[in-house]
Amino acid sequence: xxxxxxxxxxxxxxxxxxxxxxxxxxxxxxxxxxxxxxxxxxxxxxxxxxxxxxxxxxxxxxxxxxxxxxxxxxxxxxxxxxxxxxxxxxxxxxxxxxxxxxxxxxxxxxxxxxxxxxxxxxxxxxxxxxxxxxxxxxxxxxxxxxxxxxxxxxxxxxxxxxxxxxxxxxxxxxxxxxxxxxxxxxxxxxxxxxxxxxxxxxxxxxxxxxxxxxxxxxxxxxxxxxxxxxxxxxxxxxxxxxxxxxxxxxxxxxxxxxxxxxxxxxxxxxxxxxxxxxxxxxxxxxxxxxxxxxxxxxxxxxxxxxxxxxxxxxxxxxxxxxxxxxxxxxxxxxxxxxxxxxxxxxxxxxxxxxxxxxxxxxxxxxxxxxxxxxxxxxxxxxxxxxxxxxxxxxxxxxxxxxxxxxxxxxxxxxxxxxxxxxxxxxxxxxxxxxxxxxxxxxxxxxxxxxxxxxxxxxxxxxx
Numbered sequence: 001x002x003x004x005x006x007x008x009x010x011x012x013x014x015x016x017x018x019x020x021x022x023x024x025x026x027x028x029x030x031x032x033x034x035x036x037x038x039x040x041x042x043x044x045x046x047x048x049x050x051x052x053x054x055x056x057x058x059x060x061x062x063x064x065x066x067x068x069x070x071x072x073x074x075x076x077x078x079x080x081x082x083x084x085x086x087x088x089x090x091x092x093x094x095x096x097x098x099x100x101x102x103x104x105x106x107x108x109x110x111x112x113x114x115x116x117x118x119x120x121x122x123x124x125x126x127x128x129x130x131x132x133x134x135x136x137x138x139x140x141x142x143x144x145x146x147x148x149x150x151x152x153x154x155x156x157x158x159x160x161x162x163x164x165x166x167x168x169x170x171x172x173x174x175x176x177x178x179x180x181x182x183x184x185x186x187x188x189x190x191x192x193x194x195x196x197x198x199x200x201x202x203x204x205x206x207x208x209x210x211x212x213x214x215x216x217x218x219x220x221x222x223x224x225x226x227x228x229x230x231x232x233x234x235x236x237x238x239x240x241x242x243x244x245x246x247x248x249x250x251x252x253x254x255x256x257x258x259x260x261x262x263x264x265x266x267x268x269x270x271x272x273x274x275x276x277x278x279x280x281x282x283x284x285x286x287x288x289x290x291x292x293x294x295x296x297x298x299x300x301x302x303x304x305x306x307x308x309x310x311x312x313x314x315x316x317x318x319x320x321x322x323x324x325x326x327x328x329x330x331x332x333x334x335x336x337x338x339x340x341x342x343x344x345x346x347x348x349x350x351x352x353x354x355x356x357x358x359x360x361x362x363x364x365x366x367x368x369x370x371x372x373x374x375x376x377x378x379x380x381x382x383x384x385x386x387x388x389x390x391x392x393x394x395x396x397x398x399x400x401x402x403x404x405x406x407x408x409x410x411x412x413x414x415x416x417x418x419x420x421x422x423x424x425x426x427x428x429x430x431x432x433x434x435x436x437x438x439x440x441x442x443x444x445x446x447x448x449x450x451x452x453x454x455x456x457x458x459x460x461x462x463x
Contacts, residue, residue, distance in 0.1 A: 012062060013062070035077070109212050137153060149421060219286055
C-alpha cells in the first residue's frame, strides 16, 4: 500500500532538513518507537525534528507525492499508540516548535506552537495574570498533543475541555497545503467547523503547527479540600450530591488508599492522610476568599452528611503542593509498582461511577488481576490500570483482552464511551468500532478520506 522508504527518499529529505535534525534507521533512538506505556512499538524509517509550518509543508508535499506514511509526535506522553509509526515511514517531531509568538491581553488569547509544554504555557500566562483552564495530569505533554486528543483533565468539571479553549489553528494538510482555521472572534457560524474536526483527531486529518487559545482572568483565590471515606462506594456516591449543590468545584478527584500508598513510595513523601479506604480531593477557585470559603464549607458539610470520616481544608501552598503532587504522580507510581500495565480510560455518566468501579473490582477478583484506579469523579472519566505483575506472556495477553472486553462492554451498557481524554490511537480501535457502530464509522471514514485521500497521515489509527 505504501512506498518502501529507500535511499532516494533519504537523499531528498536531506535537501529539506539540516543533518542535525534528521535521523535514519539505526540512528533513531528507541525512545521514538513507543509512547509512555510502550505496549505498541515500531521505529520510523526517518525522524525529523521540525521547526516551522513551512518545513512540515515541504515534507508533506513530498510524502504525498511518494505515498509515504507520516506520523506526528510531541513529547511522547500518549498512552494508546497514537504517536507510534506503526507503518514505518516518516516521523515529524514537533517538540522543538516550542515558541509562544503572541499574548493578546485585549482579546484574552495566546498563540502557541504545538511543542509548547502544558506546564510552560500555564506558567507563562499566569505570570501575566491570566489562566489556561485545561489541566491534564501529565504536565509535560505538549499543547499539540492536548489538542489532538481533546484533553480534559482535573478542572474539566468547572471549565470544560481543550476544545472549549481553541479559537484558531494553523494546519498542514496531507498534500502540503496550509489552512488557517478559526480566529480570535468569540463566535462564528460561517460554514462547517473544520477546526473542531481537527481537535481530537489524533493527527489523522492534518498537522497542527500553531494554535490560538482562549484565556481567562486568573482566579485570585484557590483552596482544596481532602475528604476521607471508609469505602470507595461511599465516596463516589457523594459526587452527584456535590454536583447539584451549585457550589461549582473546580475539580473533583477520587483516589483509593492503595493508589496513594503507591504515590508515597514513588515520591518518597508522605500524604496528609492514609488511614482510610477512599478519598475525594476537591479544589475551588474564585475572585475572593469569602466566596471560595463558602463553597468549600458547604461541600465539606455535605460530605460529612453523606458519610465522610472527616474533611481537611488544604489552604496553604505547602499542603496544596503535597496533595496535588501526589495526585499528579499516580500514573507513574502505579507504573513503577509492576513490570507492565495497560490502561482503560473510560467515561461513564457521573451517577454510574460507583457501580462501574465496583464492577472493576469484580473483574479483578474473577481474573486474579490487580486493577488500581483513580480519576475525575466530577466528569465521570475513570483511569483504570491493569497490572501484569509477572504473569507469563500468553496468560497476560489472554487476561488483558478479557478484562478490556468486559470493561468496555460495561461502559457501553451504562451509556459511556471508550475514552474520556486519552484518545483511541492504535490500541482502542476495536473497542471504538464496537461502541460506535457501523454507520458512525462509515461517516468517520468518509471524513478521513476527504482530508487524507491517500491515507498517509497517521495511518492505522482511530478507525
